[in-house]
Amino acid sequence: MRFTLTVVVAVALSGVFGDARVLSSDVAQPDFSPTSLEGVWVLNADLSDEPRARLEGVGEDRGRGRGRGAAGRRGSGPGGRGRVGGRPPTREELARLRQGIQEAVRDLMTAPRRMTIVMIENEIVATYDDGRVIRLVSDDQAHKGIAGTSMQVTRRTRWENEKLVTDISLDSRIEVRLEQTYEVRLTDPEGKQLIVTSRFVGGRASNGDRRELRRVYDAEPS
Numbered sequence: 001m002r003f004t005l006t007v008v009v010a011v012a013l014s015g016v017f018g019d020a021r022v023l024s025s026d027v028a029q030p031d032f033s034p035t036s037l038e039g040v041w042v043l044n045a046d047l048s049d050e051p052r053a054r055l056e057g058v059g060e061d062r063g064r065g066r067g068r069g070a071a072g073r074r075g076s077g078p079g080g081r082g083r084v085g086g087r088p089p090t091r092e093e094l095a096r097l098r099q100g101i102q103e104a105v106r107d108l109m110t111a112p113r114r115m116t117i118v119m120i121e122n123e124i125v126a127t128y129d130d131g132r133v134i135r136l137v138s139d140d141q142a143h144k145g146i147a148g149t150s151m152q153v154t155r156r157t158r159w160e161n162e163k164l165v166t167d168i169s170l171d172s173r174i175e176v177r178l179e180q181t182y183e184v185r186l187t188d189p190e191g192k193q194l195i196v197t198s199r200f201v202g203g204r205a206s207n208g209d210r211r212e213l214r215r216v217y218d219a220e221p222s
Contacts, residue, residue: 035119036184036192037117037119037124037184037194038118038119039116039219039220040114040115040220041114041115041116041217041219041220042217042218042220043112043114043215043216043217044193047216048111048216049213049214049215089173097172097174100148100149100172101151101172101174101176103148103149103150103151104147104151104170104176105148105176106148107132107147108147111196112129113130114129114220115128115217122139123137123138124137124138136157136166137157139157141156142156143157147170151172152170152171153169153170153171154171155167155168162183163181163182164181164182164183165180166181166182167179167201168180177200177201178199178200178201179198179199180198181199182196183195191218191221193216193217193218193219195214195215195216196215197212197215198212198214199211200212
C-alpha cells in the first residue's frame with residue numbers, strides 16, 4: 001500500500017523580465033511538424049524561471065503522526081511486522097525516501113544550458129550538455145527510467161496537437177507526479193524558441209496547487 005506522507009515541493013512561477021527576445025502571439029505559426037523539435041537549443045536565462053532556490057522544501061515530511069492511522073492494521077506474519085499489513089516505514093526508510101525524491105525532482109527540474117534533440121521514428125532523444133540523456137517515446141505507453149541517482153520513474157509521452165506532453169510519476173511510496181510539455185514557437189524576427197514547462201499536477205508534492213516552472217530555449221544558429 002502507498003504510505004500517506006506529505007512532500008513539500010516549493011516551486012512557483014516567477015516573473016519574466018529582461019531585454020531578450022520574447023514570444024509574440026502576432027507571429028504567424030507554420031503548420032506543425034514533430035521534427036520542429038529537432039536541433040540544438042540554448043537556454044535563455046532571462047526568460048526562464050530559476051528553480052534552484054525554489055526546491056528547498058522537496059521531500060520534507062509534513063505528515064508526521066499520520067502513519068499510524070494509514071497503517072494501523074498489523075500484518076498477519078510473526079510479530080505483525082509484515083508489509084502485507086501495511087507496516088509504517090522506519091525513520092531510516094523515510095530519510096532514504098526523502099533523499100531519493102529530492103535528487104529525482106532536482107534532476108527533473110534542473111535545466112541544461114544547452115541540449116540537442118534528435119528524433120528517430122516515435123522516439124525523441126534529448127542530450128544535455130552535462131551528459132544526461134532523456135529518451136521519450138511518444139506512444140502513450142508507460143516506460144521506466146531513472147531520475148536522480150536511483151529513483152525509478154515512469155514516463156508516458158504523447159502528442160497533443162503541437163505539444164509533446166510527458167506525464168512523469170515517481171515509483172515511490174510517496175506520490176509525486178508532474179507533467180512536462182515541449183512546444184516550439186516562432187519568434188519575431190530572428191528564429192524560433194522551445195518552451196519547456198514542468199507542472200506538478202497531483203500527489204503530495206502539489207499541495208493541491210498546480211505549481212509550474214517554465215524554461216525557454218533559443219534555437220542555436222546552424
